[in-house]
Every structure is written in C-alpha cells, then in structure tokens.
Amino acid sequence: MSSNQHHAPAGTWQSPLTAETLAGASIRLAQPCLDGDRTYWLEGRPTEKGRTVLVMRDADGRVRDLTPEPYDVRSQVHEYGGSAYLVDRDDIFFVNARDQGIYRIDRRGIHCVFQQDDQRFANFCLDRTHGRLIAVGEAHVGDKEPINQLVSVSLSDGTLSVLHEGADFYSSPTLNADDSSLAFLTWMHPNMPWDSTTLHVADVTAQGLSAVRIIEQGYAAFSPQFGPDGQLYFVSDRDNFWNLYTTDETGSRAVTQLDAELGMPHWIFGMSTYGFLDADTAIGVASRDGLWHLCRIDLRSSTVTFVDPWLWTAVDHLAVTAEGIVCHAARPDHVDSIIRLKHDDLKHVQVLRKASDFALDDSMISRAKAITFGEGQSTAYGFYYAPQHSTTKLPAGDAPPLIVLVHGGPTTATGNGLNARIQFWTTRGFAVLDVNYRGSTGFGRRYRHLLQGQWGQFDVEDCIQGAQYLIDQNLAHADRVFIMGGSAGGYTVLSALAFTDFFSGGVSSYGIGDLALLVNDTHKFEARYLDSLVAPFDAELYRARSPLYAADQIRVPVLFFQGTEDKMVPLNQAETMVDALKQNGVPVGLEIMVGEGHGFRRDDSIIRLMNLTLAFFLKIMGHRSPSTDALSLHNDTV
Numbered sequence: 001m002s003s004n005q006h007h008a009p010a011g012t013w014q015s016p017l018t019a020e021t022l023a024g025a026s027i028r029l030a031q032p033c034l035d036g037d038r039t040y041w042l043e044g045r046p047t048e049k050g051r052t053v054l055v056m057r058d059a060d061g062r063v064r065d066l067t068p069e070p071y072d073v074r075s076q077v078h079e080y081g082g083s084a085y086l087v088d089r090d091d092i093f094f095v096n097a098r099d100q101g102i103y104r105i106d107r108r109g110i111h112c113v114f115q116q117d118d119q120r121f122a123n124f125c126l127d128r129t130h131g132r133l134i135a136v137g138e139a140h141v142g143d144k145e146p147i148n149q150l151v152s153v154s155l156s157d158g159t160l161s162v163l164h165e166g167a168d169f170y171s172s173p174t175l176n177a178d179d180s181s182l183a184f185l186t187w188m189h190p191n192m193p194w195d196s197t198t199l200h201v202a203d204v205t206a207q208g209l210s211a212v213r214i215i216e217q218g219y220a221a222f223s224p225q226f227g228p229d230g231q232l233y234f235v236s237d238r239d240n241f242w243n244l245y246t247t248d249e250t251g252s253r254a255v256t257q258l259d260a261e262l263g264m265p266h267w268i269f270g271m272s273t274y275g276f277l278d279a280d281t282a283i284g285v286a287s288r289d290g291l292w293h294l295c296r297i298d299l300r301s302s303t304v305t306f307v308d309p310w311l312w313t314a315v316d317h318l319a320v321t322a323e324g325i326v327c328h329a330a331r332p333d334h335v336d337s338i339i340r341l342k343h344d345d346l347k348h349v350q351v352l353r354k355a356s357d358f359a360l361d362d363s364m365i366s367r368a369k370a371i372t373f374g375e376g377q378s379t380a381y382g383f384y385y386a387p388q389h390s391t392t393k394l395p396a397g398d399a400p401p402l403i404v405l406v407h408g409g410p411t412t413a414t415g416n417g418l419n420a421r422i423q424f425w426t427t428r429g430f431a432v433l434d435v436n437y438r439g440s441t442g443f444g445r446r447y448r449h450l451l452q453g454q455w456g457q458f459d460v461e462d463c464i465q466g467a468q469y470l471i472d473q474n475l476a477h478a479d480r481v482f483i484m485g486g487s488a489g490g491y492t493v494l495s496a497l498a499f500t501d502f503f504s505g506g507v508s509s510y511g512i513g514d515l516a517l518l519v520n521d522t523h524k525f526e527a528r529y530l531d532s533l534v535a536p537f538d539a540e541l542y543r544a545r546s547p548l549y550a551a552d553q554i555r556v557p558v559l560f561f562q563g564t565e566d567k568m569v570p571l572n573q574a575e576t577m578v579d580a581l582k583q584n585g586v587p588v589g590l591e592i593m594v595g596e597g598h599g600f601r602r603d604d605s606i607i608r609l610m611n612l613t614l615a616f617f618l619k620i621m622g623h624r625s626p627s628t629d630a631l632s633l634h635n636d637t638v
Contacts, residue, residue, distance in 0.1 A: 005391050010400050010429030010480075011618045011625075013392045017358060017424045019610035023603040026356040026420055028052075031270055032326040032338045033319045035087040039326055039352060040066075041338050042073055042085070050601025054085055054094055057352055066105055072097035075122035075269070077138045077148075078169075078525040079567050079598070082268025086124035086133075093133060095121055102133065102153060114153045114160060121151075123171060123269040129179035130206055131155050134163065136170045136269065146524050150184055152208075163208050164200075169193070169525070171269055176226040180204055183215075183224040183232055190528035190536070193266035194411055194441070194448065197221045199234055201247075215247055220445070222263040223272055227299070228279040228322075235263040235273065237445040244274060244284065244297065255302050260286035260293070265411045265441050275320025277343060283325055285315045287442040290370060290381055290413060292329070294346060307346045312339065314415030326352075330417020332367040356420050363390040366426035368416035368434070373462075373469040377450070380462035381443070383416050384470060385425075385432040392429070400431040401621060402476035404463050404503075406485030406492045407434070410451060410533070413442045424610060430617075431476050437462035437492075455488075455533035456495040456545045463492065464502050480504055482617055487511065487569060487598065494547035494577065497554045505620045507613050509561040510569045510598055513548040513577035521570045551580035557587035557638055559616045559631075561609055563596030582634045589616070589633045 028044030030052075037059035044052045052073045054066045067073055074097035075081035085094035092105040093113065101115025113133070114121075120138040127134055130152075137151035137160075150164040150173060164170070167186035171193065174183050182204050187197040199216040202209040215232065222235040222242060232247045233255070242263030244255040256262060262273050262284050274284035274297070282297040292315035294307040312329035316336065319326050325343070330336035338353040366388035374380050387400045394400060403425055407414045414434045422432050436442065437459040439451025451458055463483060470476040483506045485493045490511015497506045512518050519530060519537060535541055543549050558581060562574040574590055581588040591612060593605045600606055615631040618624065619638050 005393060007395045008392050008429070009621075009623070010387065010394060010398070010477075011614075011621055011623050013387075013389050013427065013429045015389075015424065015427035016360065016364065017420065017427055019424070019607040019614075021358055022356075022420050022424055022610060023047075023606035026358070026606075028601075029328055029336060029338055029353060029355050031083065031085070031317055032328050033087055034321045034324050034326050035089065036323060038087075039324075039338070039340060040085070040087050041326075041328070041353065043353075044601060046601060046603035046606055052084075052097070054092075055353070063353070066092065067094065067110070070098070071103070071110065075120065076100055077120045077122040077136055077269065079523045080268050080525065081122060083123040083270025086126060088126040091126060093124055093126075102135075113155065114158045116160070119160070121153075123173060125173050125175050125182075127152070127175060127179050127204065130204070132161075134173050134175070134182065136173065137162075145527075148524075150209075161208065164202070164212065167198075171266060172222075172224055174224055174226060175204070176230060176232075177228075181226070181232075182209060183226070183234075185221055185224065190531035192411070192529055192532070193222075194220045195532060199224055201232060216245075216252060220263070220266075222266060223274070225275070227276050227282075229299075233274075233282075237263065240444045240446055242445075244282070246299070255299060256284075256297060256304055257302075258286055258288075258304060259444075260288040261442050261444070262286045264413075265409070267409070267412065270317075272318055273315075275318065275325075277320060277322065283318070283320045283346070285318050285327075287315075287413070290383070290436050290442050291416065294341075296346065309347070312349065314417030330355075330415065330419075332416050333362070333365055333418055335418045335420065358420055360420075360423060360427075361390060364388060364423070364427055365418065366423060366432075370416065371466070371469065373466050378438075378461070378465070380438055380466065381436040381440070382466050383414065383434045383436075384475065385422055385434070386475065387429045387431055388426050389429070394429060399471075399474050399477040400429055401480035401482065401617070402431045402433060402467055402470060403617075404467050404481065404483045405432060405434045406437070406459070406463060406483065406489035407440070408485065408487035408489045410437070410439050410455060410459060410488040410492070411441060411448060413440045421610070428614070431470070433463075433466050433470060433476075435463050435466050452532050453535060455530075456491065456499075459492045460496045460500065463496060464500060467502070480621060482506065482620075484613070485509070485511065490569075491547070494558075495545075497556060497558060498547040498550035499553070501555065503556060505557045505559075505617065507559045507561070507616065508574070508577075509600075509609070510563060510566050511560070511573070512569055513546060513551075513573050515542040515546045517573060517576070518569065521572070523567050526568065548576055548580060551577065551586075552584050554581060554584070554586055557616070557620055557633065558589075559613065559633075560588070560590045561593060561600075562590065563593045563598065563600065565595060565597045568598040578634075585635050587633045587635045587638050589631065
C-alpha cells in the first residue's frame with residue numbers, strides 16, 4: 001500500500017460522488033433517432049423538476065432544445081409512456097405531459113394539433129398520403145377502465161378517427177414506404193406484451209383500414225418494421241430467444257437463429273433493437289447473458305456478423321437509417337450516452353451526449369464483474385461491483401458490506417454500464433450485487449417464464465443465493481447484507497425481509513406490500529400481470545404472498561420511499577406496511593416525495609433518496625453521517 005493510502009471502515013470513505021453531484025449532473029436520455037443529417041433525443045432533467053426536453057444536434061454539431069418551458073415531452077399511455085415524439089423528414093410532433101395533447105414544431109413555432117382532456121397518445125407514424133398522424137390512443141372516461149385504440153388525427157382539421165378497436169392494448173403502428181400497408185401489435189388481458197401478442201397487417205385507405213389480417217400470434221412479437229425491400233420484418237420469441245423474422249407469400253420465416261435476444265420487454269412504446277441500412281443489410285443489437293452485442297445481419301443469406309470488439313455492452317435503444325446509426329448505450333467505464341456509428345466502421349463511436357458530467361477518475365471506478373450462481377433450474381445471474389477507491393482500503397481481513405439491488409419489472413434486466421448510483425456506494429466502501437434473477441429478460445423466453453407463479457419466491461431465492469455466493473468467497477460481509485429495490489423490486493425487498501431472516505435491513509421505493517390491494521388499485525396495463533406472476537386472483541394465496549400479512553416476521557430496519565402521484569403503486573401500499581411495522585416495534589421510516597410518481601425525477605428527490613439511504617445503512621452499521629439527523633425512524637432502536 002502506497003504512503004497516501006489508508007485503511008478505513010466501509011461507509012466512512014470520502015467519496016467524490018455526493019448526492020448533489022449525482023443528481024445535478026445526471027440526466028435521463030431516451031429514444032434517439034435520425035432524420036437526414038440531424039440527430040434527435042429526449043433529455044429528462046432533474047434540475048428542471050424532471051421536465052423532459054426534445055433535443056436536436058445538427059450536422060455541424062450544434063445542439064439545441066426544441067421544446068422550451070413549459071413544454072414537457074412525455075406520454076402517459078399505459079402510464080409508462082414512451083415514443084412521445086416523431087420526426088419524419090423535418091416534420092416534428094410530440095406529446096406534452098401536462099395536457100397529453102399532440103403538438104407540432106414548424107417554422108411558426110409550436111402549436112397544438114389535437115388536445116382533449118380524456119385522450120392520451122403515443123407511438124406515432126405519419127401517413128403523408130392521407131394527411132394524418134396514426135397513433136396509439138387511450139381514452140379515459142370516468143372511473144371505467146381506459147379504452148385503447150389505434151387512432152388517426154387529421155393534420156388539416158384535427159379530426160380524431162378510430163382505425164381499429166376491440167383489443168385491450170395496441171402498439172407499434174408502422175407504415176410501408178408508400179403508406180399502403182400498416183402493421184401493428186395488439187394483445188389481450190391477461191397477457192403482457194412479452195407473453196403473447198398478435199401482429200396484424202392491414203391495407204390503408206382514405207377511410208381507414210381494410211383487409212386486416214393476422215401474421216403472428218401466440219408469441220411475444222416485437223418491433224414490426226417494413227424493410228426497404230417492402231417486406232415486413234418483426235422480432236419473435238417463438239423459438240425461446242427473440243430473433244428476427246420476415247414475411248413473404250408463403251408466410252413467415254426466421255432471418256436469424258441466435259441463442260441471444262434481439263428483443264426486449266415492451267414496457268414502453270417505441271423500443272428498437274434493429275434497423276435497415278439497405279435492402280440487403282440490417283444492423284441489430286442482441287443480448288447474451290446480460291450483455292449486448294452489435295451485429296450486422298445479411299438479410300438474404302441470414303448471416304450474422306458480430307462486431308468485435310464491442311465495448312458498449314448495455315444498450316437501451318438502437319435506431320438505423322440509410323444516413324446513419326444512433327444508439328443509447330453505456331459501457332462499464334462510461335455512463336449511458338447517445339452515440340453515433342459509421343456505416344463502414346461500426347467500431348468507430350462518436351459520443352454525442354453523456355447522461356452525466358460527473359468526473360470520476362479511472363482509479364475510482366468499480367467495474368461490473370458478471371457472475372453466475374446456483375445450479376440447474378436455479379441458475380441465476382448478476383453483476384458484482386467491489387468497493388473501489390484510489391486512496392482508501394478496507395481494514396485488513398474485512399469483507400465489505402453488501403447492497404443487493406433488485407431491478408423492477410420484474411420482467412426487465414440490469415446491465416453493466418457505468419451507473420453513478422452504484423458508484424456512489426462502491427466509492428464509500430460498499431460492495432454491490434445487481435441481480436438478474438429468474439424472470440429477467442435477456443436469457444430467453446424459458447428463463448423469463450421461470451418466475452411465472454413464483455414471484456416473491458424465486459426472485460428472493462436468487463438474491464439470497466447470489467449474496468451467499470459472494471459471502472463464501474469473502475467478497476461480502478455475512479452480517480452486513482442489505483437489500484434495496486423499487487416497484488416490483490420493492491416487493492422482492494419486502495418479501496425477502498418478511499419471509500427470510502437473511503438481510504440486515506432493506507430499502508423499498510414504491511414497493512408492493514399487499515398484492516390484493518395492488519390488483520384493485522393499479523392501472524390497466526398491469527391490472528392482470530399477477531395472473532401469470534402469482535396466479536389468477538385467489539384471496540388466500542395472495543394474502544400468503546403479501547409481505548403486509550407477514551410483517552410480524554420482519555425483525556430488521558426498513559426504510560420506505562414513496563411518491564404521492566404514483567398511479568402504478570399507490571401511496572397506501574407504503575403506508576399500510578409502515579403502520580404494521582410501527583405496531584410491531586420494528587425500526588421503520590417513510591419518506592413521502594410530494595409530487596413524484598413512479599420513479600423520482602426531481603433533483604431534490606434524488607438527493608434526499610441517496611443521502612437518507614446512506615444514513616440508514618450507516619446507522620445500522622453503527623456509523624454516523626451528515627444526513628443522520630434528517631433520518632426519521634419510528635421505533636428507533638438502531
């Protein structure tokens with residue numbers, strides 16, 4: 001150890017990553033696209049109270065905002081939204097969060113195309129031939145379940161028309177080159193879009209749609225697109241992994257046959273993992289064992305060539321046109337960014353925008369290590385982050401405290417990109433395990449379906465077996481293992497604390513304590529999700545799987561964070577759990593984020609979340625922090 005290094009207990013290390021730095025320098029990047037020589041993307045800005053801004057970068061590298069205050073580009077269809085803007089040959093449209101109206105940007109400025117209080121929109125395509133926008137519409141009438149439809153809005157007079165209805169959900173409308181055919185996806189309760197969808201194709205007329213026919217059903221179809229050759233392409237998991245398919249006069253056939261995922265779960269609109277350079281070539285990204293790989297697909301020979309080396313192994317969105325390739329991606333030593341690639345040299349990466357400007361020296365970065373644990377059907381995956389600091393080490397012989405992170409969904413996945421929130425912990429002496437438990441995506445349909453009927457059990461088991469794997473290698477302290485997660489991850493946290501005695505404490509953000517309460521209170525998109533995750537509603541089973549009714553078994557401190565405007569997991573979920581723990585004498589805290597929804601967008605909320613969570617863990621370990629006094633726990637015996 002060099003003379004400028006010293007030993008110190010975990011949690012007491014001086015980190016350059018303060019909560020204020022993390023929140024103030026971080027933005028949420030989303031949905032990049034190309035239109036000619038211009039690149040567009042969305043930026044969610046915590047310092048502007050979470051406002052989402054449409055940004056453009058021109059061919060000369062000049063970057064400017066296209067949506068000034070008070071505009072906020074965000075759709076609320078399915079509550080999660082996505083695909084809230086469209087750029088098509090310089091025509092720009094977006095959804096404004098406050099009124100869910102459709103707005104257009106042109107030389108005159110920004111003006112409203114259509115707005116109606118009970119209507120929401122997402123996932124646009126532009127039908128130039130007939131002078132209209134086509135979109136997924138969602139009508140909210142009284143207290144009834146919202147009605148989802150495929151709709152059009154006339155650009156000449158603002159008339160709203162229904163093109164297709166009758167399905168519970170719609171997504172992914174896409175037109176062919178001459179606007180004569182429209183492809184789109186539908187699905188019905190109780191399916192989720194990663195379980196079973198129906199892919200339709202219809203003829204487009206001035207009056208609407210005709211000759212609607214089914215191309216694929218019974219599997220999870222994803223991202224239909226018409227190629228330059230006029231054929232329809234789509235991704236399907238009919239053979240376990242999401243692969244690329246195309247249609248012709250004989251039906252559909254597989255273009256790729258990879259043991260990797262060319263798709264992802266359709267939580268938000270507009271997700272994309274492939275696109276066309278020309279009639280013979282597509283560019284795609286495929287996930288294998290949790291890592292994303294860039295590839296070139298020969299559409300005629302079905303040959304797939306992976307780019308090697310490819311360092312950007314955490315990919316969220318890929319957009320491809322004849323003019324270029326743009327991607328939202330991260331790598332273990334680089335935060336998520338909007339990057340642009342060259343057609344003729346896919347290894348050449350130009351970073352257009354970074355999600356965070358925090359400066360963390362290379363010697364301070366903890367890089368993700370992919371690990372596999374368990375055996376047979378119990379095998380699961382994760383990324384391990386060791387404590388890392390340029391001048392500070394743990395005392396000799398000490399193993400670090402471990403924070404087990406549980407991603408939401410639960411049908412999503414975690415990646416290995418540089419994450420400032422994880423580095424917040426590792427630069428303070430904590431180890432982190434980010435778990436891709438059974439049910440996560442990126443490992444095939446069969447792995448994803450292992451969680452069916454087992455939610456609250458297999459995910460908990462995997463978090464424990466991953467932590468135990470690290471403890472056995474002296475990479476984590478057996479008596480200082482914490483668990484933390486949000487939404488569905490919060491449910492796993494509470495289940496782990498209620499039904500096992502493995503963890504030393506837990507943090508639940510907008511987590512679920514009562515499954516029956518969730519069924520009654522949640523939004524349409526997830527209203528039947530528990531049918532597959534647990535079972536069709538059974539009062540006795542739901543009670544047995546609900547942490548609320550096992551709260552008397554929780555013996556360790558718990559900290560809750562909850563937004564007042566959360567439509568997916570309402571505030572009463574946290575309040576009922578906290579009340580039960582208070583009565584049982586368990587140290588418990590509830591931090592209510594006024595004005596926040598499902599996920600915290602504002603900088604002050606993020607600062608509060610990080611500082612109080614740090615204070616909570618330090619308090620359990622017997623240390624103090626500047627935020628300790630701000631932490632309020634009932635039954636504070638810690």
